[in-house]
Amino acid sequence: MKLVKSLFTTTALLAGIAAFGVNANAAEVEHTVTSSDTLTSISLKYYGDTDHVQTIATANNIKNxxxxxxxxxxxxxxxxNVTTSTEATASQASQTTTQDENQTGYSGRTxxxxxxxxxxxxxxxxGGGTVTATGQNLLENPMAVAVDPNVIPLGTHLYVEGYGxxxxxxxxxAxxxxxxxxxxxxxxxCNAWGRRQVQVTILDN
Structure with a gap:
């Protein structure tokens, strides 16, 4: 992952204004997205919790x-907009298992x-053609996921982190x-998505 660039990282500043520059801009960061990134992981990296997905999205005019x-x-x-929430102070294990529900409103086995x-x-x-194994026309409804039916049965309703x-x-x-x-x-x-680890939540009861 590329190093984060602080907007104030100009060296050799005059001693009289260095302190002011750091205090004014130290919190401003610039992050270049990689194929393994999600807004959830970026929030965790820079804020220490997963509660700032919308903060990052709003700052960058991200609609989805x-x-x-x-x-x-x-x-x-x-x-x-730094806030402290119950989720942020919970144990790491609890935060991991409830992360998808906290950020998306979806709950289920993850x-x-x-x-x-x-x-x-x-x-x-x-490319795999325009019709799925179950007959869904991808030109009409492009939201589709291919699975190993032995792991996730065909027809399962699910939520994929970063996808929807x-x-x-x-x-x-494969x-x-x-x-x-x-x-x-x-x-x-597809190229932009790359290969990454994601949280998959089973929505079917």
């Missing part, structure tokens, strides 16, 4: 908190899984075990 792009530069001030991405884009040499709400409607020869493959309309979006 579940979609950030590899290479995107985020700028935000860690001194602004698993950490490896995630790749595929598309129905003709430009994607590894979808159904397990597809399979793939999708075996603790891995899911999320669908995007374009090859560029």
């Amino acid at each position: 908190v579940d979609l950030i792009i590899d290479g995107q530069v985020l700028k935000f001030d860690t001194d602004k 698993f950490t899984m490896e995630s790749t991405a595929y598309s129905s884009d003709p430009a994607d040499a590894l 709400e979808a159904y397990a409607v597809d399979t793939g020869s 999708i075996q075990g603790n891995i899911i493959d999320v669908h995007f309309p374009t090859a560029a979006q």
